[in-house]
Amino acid sequence: MAIIVDIDVVLAKRKMPVGVLAERIGITPANLAVLKNGRAKAVRFTTLEALCEVLECQPGELLRWEPDGTGAGG
Template sequence: MPIVVDIDVLMAKRKISVGDLADRIGITPANLAVLKNGRAKAVRFTTLEALCEVLECQPGDLLRWEPETS
């Protein structure tokens, strides 16, 4: 998938656990894991906003596009 999710990178930089981040943004740890591992098909803007607020970042810090290699 050409959209890469870098939530785990920011979590490591901010030294925050999956459980703590999930609590602070209001989703379950399982749903955060789906987002974090790039398996989500969509993300709500409210969730993206909460992630940016808690991780003190911009949406582009969390998501990036990489071309597919054939």
């Protein structure tokens, strides 16, 4: 996958547990795990907006593009 999800990096910087983030953005911990592990096929803009609001970050801090074969999950 060419899109790399860096939610774990931002969570670590904020010292926020995954369960707290899931609760604050209104999704299940299981669905958040799918997203943060790069297994999601899509993300709703409302979810991305909620992530950015709770984590006080920009979308580019959560998602980045790398050519195929160079990133995790690829």
